[in-house]
Amino acid sequence: MAKHETPLLDQLESGPWPSFVSDIKQEAEARAKNEKGVEYQIPVDVCEDLLGVLELSFKHGRTHWKHGGIVGVFGYGGGVIGRYCDQPEMFPGVAHFHTMRVNQPGGKFYTTKFLRDLCNVWDMRGSGLTNMHGSTGDIILLGTTTPQLEEIFFELTHTYNTDLGGSGSNLRTPADCVGEARCEWSCYDTQDLCYNLTQEYQDELHRPAFPYKFKFKFDGCPNCCVASIARADISFIGTWRDDIPVDQEAVAAYVGGELAPNGGAHAGRDWGPFDIKKEVVDLCPTNCIQYADGKLTIDSKECTRCMHCIAVMPRALRIGNDRGLSILVGAKAPILDGAQMGSLLVPFIKVEEPYDEIKEVIENIWDWWMEEGKNRERLGELMKRQGFQRLLEACNLKPDPRMVQEPRTNPYIFWKEDEVPGGFQRDIKEFRKHHLR
């Protein structure tokens, strides 16, 4: 018999999708049975009380959580998010229900041992409930009490060699794709850059001094598997400067049906014979591909690295060899002021240790945003408010046509008087000699 009656939550379980309610009930049952003999450090019925408070919130149509607080671990201003229930007598198991954010491994490469260990710590010292992963990419451990915070922090850092992630007005836990470890399209070593910058900016990660949150994400290629272009204040997206190498024999094999397109994906259904014109050439966003007389050619200077042709025919087409990354800035999800995609700031930069050039761009951006950003204003919003040109000045970069997303609709890069020979002043009499009023 459940501790609290939850008819409204039970109804959620009847839908066609996997339900978080079933998951919480399963954990509640496991904790009650305690077959593993865990020495629970927080109330055993935490999950039951969680269901109870959720049910009450549904019933009342308002929350019973108090969000935020002074809790944290010593020296860190992020990684712990205070949460308290405003009905602690009714639901003592969730009187404290703090969230902890934990730095995920690079590329989310886990060993099963690490996952098991993490779950064991969390079963003992927390609710056993997790989010794998939050939209920033970190491990989110849901629900523990204040006395457990330092204990968990000690275990994570000393036994499991990991760290808390970012929260609040901090640099958030940087996230990267699997990169060169498993992907032939990765144009740089995402994990090395992600790790290097994470170490370099420990202070920014743990001690909040920004106007608001700030995210880095690292994508090895423009496929953007970690969605940096849509989510990160600074996105690092792999690209190349030279031509896409074309293996004409492999192209012929795709056309002839010997090689399955898309690496054999979508094979669960008969889509008919591969049509290179319809599936590749006509879908090129800049019309830079031609297929004639059995030969595929690409006009590289028109190519925007959308990756579609490469993804469809991976054996025939590959990423170029002169590789680096593009830096885009200002993307964010739609909390305030709507969603925004990243704007191109640095079209191409070589990715070479110790990454000083990249760090210079980052620090210039931070200096500008920390000085000029309003409280709770993301970088993308500051860019909109003050203009892209101000960002370029802050970064000591020159405007480049590739930074203009839509020519003629928003000419947001203006000439200044000192950049124009002779300035803006002119002799009106001299002008009228050639141009009548």
Added chain:
Amino acid sequence: MEQAEATEKIVAALEKKKTKSKFYFNELAKILELKPREAKKLINIMVTDGVLEYWSSGSTSMYGLKGAGKQAAAEHEE
């Protein structure tokens, strides 16, 4: 600016404010009249020394004098 001088300035300024107990980082930087990066070093030492404490909503962080406001009591903390 010396650490002691900075701490004194911050404590004096925050104690004067009666209407609120939590402050954004840039408000503290303004009190110190320093650039954010320089102010950050001094302010972080104040946190380590237990003069200030962090407050976080999860998305935004603020600073307050340790123990100031109703926070601790309302959260059943020491």
